Amino acid sequence: MQPELVDTRTPDPKKFIQGATGDWEIIIGLEVHAQVSSKAKLFSGASAEYGGEPNDHVSLVDAAMPGMLPVINKYCVEQAVRTGLGLNAKINNYSVFDRKNYFYPDLPQGYQISQFKQPIVGEGIVTINPTPEEDIEIGIERLHLEQDAGKSIHDLHPTMSFVDLNRSGVALMEIVSKPDMRSADEAKAYVTKIRTIVRYLGTCDGNMEEGSMRADVNVSVRKPGGEFGTRCEIKNVNSIRFMGQAIEYEARRQVDIIEDGGTIDQETRLFDAKKGQTRSMRSKEEAHDYRYFPDPDLLPLEFEQSWVDEIAATLPELPDAKKNRLMTDFGLAAYDAEILIAEPKSALFFEDVAEGRDGKIAANWVINELFGRLNKEGVDIADSPVSARQLGAIIDLIGEKTISGKIGKQLFEIVWTEGGDPHQIVEDRGMKQVTDTGAIEAVIDEVIAANPEKAEQVKEKPGMVGWFVGQVMKASGGKANPQTVNEMLRKKLT
Amino acid sequence: MSVDQNTVRKIASLSRIKVEEEDLPRLEGELNTILKWIEMLQEVDTEGVEPMTSAVHMEMKKRDDVVNRGGMAAEIVANAPATEDHFFMVPKVIE
Numbered sequence: 001m002q003p004e005l006v007d008t009r010t011p012d013p014k015k016f017i018q019g020a021t022g023d024w025e026i027i028i029g030l031e032v033h034a035q036v037s038s039k040a041k042l043f044s045g046a047s048a049e050y051g052g053e054p055n056d057h058v059s060l061v062d063a064a065m066p067g068m069l070p071v072i073n074k075y076c077v078e079q080a081v082r083t084g085l086g087l088n089a090k091i092n093n094y095s096v097f098d099r100k101n102y103f104y105p106d107l108p109q110g111y112q113i114s115q116f117k118q119p120i121v122g123e124g125i126v127t128i129n130p131t132p133e134e135d136i137e138i139g140i141e142r143l144h145l146e147q148d149a150g151k152s153i154h155d156l157h158p159t160m161s162f163v164d165l166n167r168s169g170v171a172l173m174e175i176v177s178k179p180d181m182r183s184a185d186e187a188k189a190y191v192t193k194i195r196t197i198v199r200y201l202g203t204c205d206g207n208m209e210e211g212s213m214r215a216d217v218n219v220s221v222r223k224p225g226g227e228f229g230t231r232c233e234i235k236n237v238n239s240i241r242f243m244g245q246a247i248e249y250e251a252r253r254q255v256d257i258i259e260d261g262g263t264i265d266q267e268t269r270l271f272d273a274k275k276g277q278t279r280s281m282r283s284k285e286e287a288h289d290y291r292y293f294p295d296p297d298l299l300p301l302e303f304e305q306s307w308v309d310e311i312a313a314t315l316p317e318l319p320d321a322k323k324n325r326l327m328t329d330f331g332l333a334a335y336d337a338e339i340l341i342a343e344p345k346s347a348l349f350f351e352d353v354a355e356g357r358d359g360k361i362a363a364n365w366v367i368n369e370l371f372g373r374l375n376k377e378g379v380d381i382a383d384s385p386v387s388a389r390q391l392g393a394i395i396d397l398i399g400e401k402t403i404s405g406k407i408g409k410q411l412f413e414i415v416w417t418e419g420g421d422p423h424q425i426v427e428d429r430g431m432k433q434v435t436d437t438g439a440i441e442a443v444i445d446e447v448i449a450a451n452p453e454k455a456e457q458v459k460e461k462p463g464m465v466g467w468f469v470g471q472v473m474k475a476s477g478g479k480a481n482p483q484t485v486n487e488m489l490r491k492k493l494t
Numbered sequence: 495m496s497v498d499q500n501t502v503r504k505i506a507s508l509s510r511i512k513v514e515e516e517d518l519p520r521l522e523g524e525l526n527t528i529l530k531w532i533e534m535l536q537e538v539d540t541e542g543v544e545p546m547t548s549a550v551h552m553e554m555k556k557r558d559d560v561v562n563r564g565g566m567a568a569e570i571v572a573n574a575p576a577t578e579d580h581f582f583m584v585p586k587v588i589e
Contacts, residue, residue, distance in 0.1 A: 038559050045563035054580040055570045059563035063570050075559035103510055105584040153581070154588045161588065162581035165570070289508055299554040300547050 008139060008180055011224040015183040019255040025224045026251045027231070028187045028217065029179035032194050033172050034204040035148065035212035036079045042147055042171035043070030043113065050210050054164045062169040064108035069297055076171040077301065079203040080120050080145050081311050083173055086201045086318055087140050089124025091308050095144075097298045100290045105163050106150035114174075116292040119144035120301065126177075126197070127320060128189040132334040138190050139178035148172050173204065179218065179228070184247040188240050191215055192342070196319045200344050214238045219250045221258070229254070230264040234271050234278050246271040250278050322347055330359025339367055345381045346371070352388035357395055365395055369412055385416050393422040402426060404433050406478050434480045437488065440472070443480065444488055447471045458493040465489050495533065496526045 016023040041048050044061035061068040084091050096118040099111040124140035150168035152161045175194060181187045195206035195213060206213050215238075220231035234250060237243045249271075254264050269278040317325070319341045326337040326347075340350045340363065349370075354362035370391060374381060394415065398408040403426055414425055426432060434440055447468060448455050458464045465486070472485045497505075499518045502525060506513040513521065567580040576583035 040557070040559050040561045040563075045557065045561060047561045047564050053567060055567040055582075056580070057564045058567065058570045060570075061563075071555050071557045073559050074556040077556070101508075105582070105587055152584075152587060154586065156581075157578075157583065157586075159586055160576065160583040161586050162578070163584055164581055291508065294547075299552060301554055 005179055005228050007228075008137075008178070009182060012182065013224075015186075016224060017221075017251060017255065020259050023224050024221045024251070024255050025226075026182055026184075026247065027179050027220045027222060027228060028181035028183075028247060029231075030177045030181070030187060030190060030218070031216040032175040032177075032191060033148075033214050033216075034083070034175060034194070034198055034206070036076045036145075036171035036173055037202060037204055038073060038076050038079060038171060040073055041169040042073055042076050042145065044169050046169065048170045050212070052166050054162075055166065057166040058168065062108075062165055064110075070113065070295075072298070072301065073171065076145065077120070077303070078311060079171075080143065080173055081303075081308055082201050082315065083175075083198060083203045084121030084124065084143055085308075085312050085315055086197050086203075087121070087124035087126055087143065087175070089140055089143065090122035092118065092120055092122055093303055093305060093308070094118065095120040095301045097145075097295045097301065098292045099295045100146075100292055102290060104149065104152075105161060106152045106165070106168065108150070108165065108168065112147050112149065113295055113298070114146035114292075115144035118300075126190065126193055128186060128193050129334070129338060130183070130185045130189040132338065136180075136186065138180045138186075141176040141178050143173055143175045146172050146174055179220075179231075184244040184251075187217065187247055188244050191240050191243060193319070196342055200316055200318055202316075208238050208240070211238060215243060217243060217247060217250075219247055219254070220264070221251050221254045229258075230266050232264065232266065232278075233268050235268055235281070237271055239273075242271060242273050245273075245276050246278055249276060253278065316344075326350075326359070330354055330363065332359060332363050336363045336367060339371070343381065349381055349384070349388050353392050353395070355392075357392060358399070361395060361399070362392075365391060365412075369409070373416065385419065386412065390415050390422055397422060397426060401433060401435070401481070403431055404478060404480075404482060406473075406482075407431050407433065410478070431479065434476060435484060437484065440476070440480050440484055440488060443472055443475050444468075444485070444492060447475060448492065455493055462490075462494055465493060468493065495529050497522060497529065 011025055013023065016025055018024070036042070036048075038048050040046065041059075041062065044059040046059040046062055047057040049057065061070060081091055095115055097113050098116040100114045100116070101111045103110055119142045121143035123142070126138050126140060128136050128138055130136065148167045148170040150163055150165035152163055154161050156162045177190065181190060198204040198213075199206045204212060208214065214236055217234040217237055218231045219234065220229040222229045232250060232254070234246050237246055250269070257264060268281045270281055271278050323334075323337045323341045326332050326340060327334060332340070339346075341347045346366075350363065350366045353366055370384065370386060374384060379385070391412075394408055394411050397403045397411070398405055403411060411422055411425060411431065414420070415422055451471070454464065454467065458468070468489050469482065469486050472489065473480055473482060499522050502518055502521050503513070571577040571580055571582055574582045
């Protein structure tokens, strides 16, 4: 169903791409397929878990055996409503399931149960931040519930394809945006935002590698502010990075065709990640004649507003609200807040560390030291070797000047590799900062005595004092308070 | 509304039903008779009448999110013309 296209954006030269005949504007709309987090499938009691032995998560309904009837999983409906609420969208208390007819070996029914004219969720709004300075509202057209298809494997046999129906009948939410995006970066920010929202809501795990989230991308180009052009749909893009590449390639392809005097055929294309190109799907001629009609096996899906209100009452704090709170409560910059809220687990970790401490310092440690290290080692925050409590203790030790910032980083390293209580480690390994001026003075005198010429030079070039600070810090094993060292050296040398 | 032979051919192909060329005129006639009858039904004024979804008003039956089916791969593929390791095997389909 093609909704009427409305242009909600003002053409922005920063987003244009250049062609031989001048500027072009890219128009992007996205269909995100998000697998509902549930134990069982949408219309059967078979497991919706990823993987499994071939055809092990399959009931007679999923295999479309004659006489089998679909019965809806109430929790999947609840998850769709919850997602709709998270997208600030209208919830339709009356919706209808339709059959979308097509033949493919991994679709045993010969049709997909979907929602066409009356989806469970209507229009909504998602705010994206492609850069920290931009706040762009992207319209949601609708969200509907539908069944996933099975999986065909083509490389196990020279002349046969193998079909596994484990995924067949798993509940999907198709989230359709309005054609409101104007660059690959905006599209990437949108999918990232949808993924963050469903993860906060717990309605989809957002795992694109396992296919539990994938996107169909509609791309067209036009002269800035002009009429919408003919669009092409790029199917089944399964990573955010590939989506960006696919959009950039496709927009450029369309501009080249139009500038050469050609026209764009409305068609379905595939993205070839190896070549970084999109190509036409061969079987396009009949692909779009789905002959939708209401599924006679299913009554309309109806529920009370009170049930929707109950679900609304249990919604967690959503990413936008959390971001604003981190910025106001902890004085964080938008950029830092954005990083912290990207995953619910990261936000939770940060809040545990920041509680009762300086938010900016906590953010700095969590983002730069912890996330940096986690990324480098490919470790998930849930398996972080350094807990929020341990990181908090390290920050406290620095804050109360028991250890220097530099020793703090060493301490972080020890906790990362060996674990243990940071206070105890500092105690046991004598890492405490030396503030005893007598002890520091002894080290300073030693260093000066060993470098008489340099000590002379400092009188002419006061900047040289930095070299001495370094030497003293090194000699003290980093434990001397750098500020005290600096002050004492200046007194002695100048 | 009526269909021509090309439309009949297309509907047959979309439904994966093999129809011989000589049967097309007969099917065209049959389908057009059905469509005429539907046209007659469409003369009824249904303004303000909700579409009837069942004879008696019933609420849709709903299931709890419980896994209580599956684990029967051997039975699932039992009727398939060709199988291997509990996969269905079909003539190669690839884009």
